[in-house]
Amino acid sequence: MSGSAAGKKTRSPNAGSRFILLLLVLVAAVWALSRVLQTHEEPQAEATAAPTATAAAPADVQLTPSPPPTAEPTPAPPAVDTGSWQLRLIDYDHPLGEDFAPPELTEVADGQSMDSRVAPAMSQLIADAKAAGYTVYFCSGYRDYDTQYYIYWNHIDQYTAQGLSEAEAHEKTRLAVNYPGSSEHQSGLCADILESWDQEMEPWIGGSGLMLWLEQHCAQYGFVVRYPDGKTDITGVEYEPWHLRYVGQEAAAYMMEHGLCLEEFLALYQ
Numbered sequence: 001m002s003g004s005a006a007g008k009k010t011r012s013p014n015a016g017s018r019f020i021l022l023l024l025v026l027v028a029a030v031w032a033l034s035r036v037l038q039t040h041e042e043p044q045a046e047a048t049a050a051p052t053a054t055a056a057a058p059a060d061v062q063l064t065p066s067p068p069p070t071a072e073p074t075p076a077p078p079a080v081d082t083g084s085w086q087l088r089l090i091d092y093d094h095p096l097g098e099d100f101a102p103p104e105l106t107e108v109a110d111g112q113s114m115d116s117r118v119a120p121a122m123s124q125l126i127a128d129a130k131a132a133g134y135t136v137y138f139c140s141g142y143r144d145y146d147t148q149y150y151i152y153w154n155h156i157d158q159y160t161a162q163g164l165s166e167a168e169a170h171e172k173t174r175l176a177v178n179y180p181g182s183s184e185h186q187s188g189l190c191a192d193i194l195e196s197w198d199q200e201m202e203p204w205i206g207g208s209g210l211m212l213w214l215e216q217h218c219a220q221y222g223f224v225v226r227y228p229d230g231k232t233d234i235t236g237v238e239y240e241p242w243h244l245r246y247v248g249q250e251a252a253a254y255m256m257e258h259g260l261c262l263e264e265f266l267a268l269y270q
């Protein structure tokens with residue numbers, strides 16, 4: 001009995017000290033764990049603090065200098081003869097004149113003709129567009145001076161009938177119809193290509209269907225979209241995705257790739 005009582009007596013302090021020891025170990029473990037967590041948390045806190053400091057920096061202080069813009073080297077324009085017949089600039093200030101006619105005409109399609117030197121290229125373009133799944137209507141090719149005169153003055157008459165002054169009618173007409181003698185159509189080097197005879201000739205038909213195909217492929221045949229979108233200030237003519245002008249393959253490839261209209265292209269050689 002006493003043994004067990006003594007045992008109890010001797011075990012009791014032991015149990016107490018063990019409990020205290022265990023407590024100490026636990027406290028130590030918790031302290032150690034908290035230290036470990038702190039050391040893990042601290043870098044995180046620093047990491048999140050750093051960008052805040054960067055963001056707070058004044059806008060004019062560049063902490064990391066941005067790399068200089070990588071200027072794509074523009075390849076030199078092709079060695080073409082800007083005085084050649086296919087690069088002739090034809091507009092209001094550079095008219096062909098009343099008596100100009102192409103040396104020879106060849107019928108291409110839909111009763112429309114072009115300068116015989118460019119007719120085969122247009123025939124091939126039309127054949128390939130059809131092979132790509134499009135219907136093609138050759139709306140207008142070569143037009144003589146008299147035809148252009150009629151189209152131009154017909155527009156003027158319509159606008160003046162609507163109440164516009166003659167000056168206003170001229171201003172509005174010139175955006176869509178070239179003045180007689182200054183139309184590319186009189187050169188026989190251009191073609192108005194549509195998907196059907198009744199497709200509207202409006203800027204919004206650009207960028208889709210056959211118009212997109214023409215934009216993407218015309219240069220292969222030596223043609224350019226002569227009056228591109230966004231170049232009206234330079235060409236004096238509204239965006240005409242259907243109006244293709246022959247300039248030769250080299251010039252066409254360069255102009256279409258670099259988004260240049262004929263005026264901008266020719267200016268590279270001045």
Ligand SMILES: [Zn+2]
Pocket residue numbers: 140185190191192243244
């Ligand atoms: Zn045209």
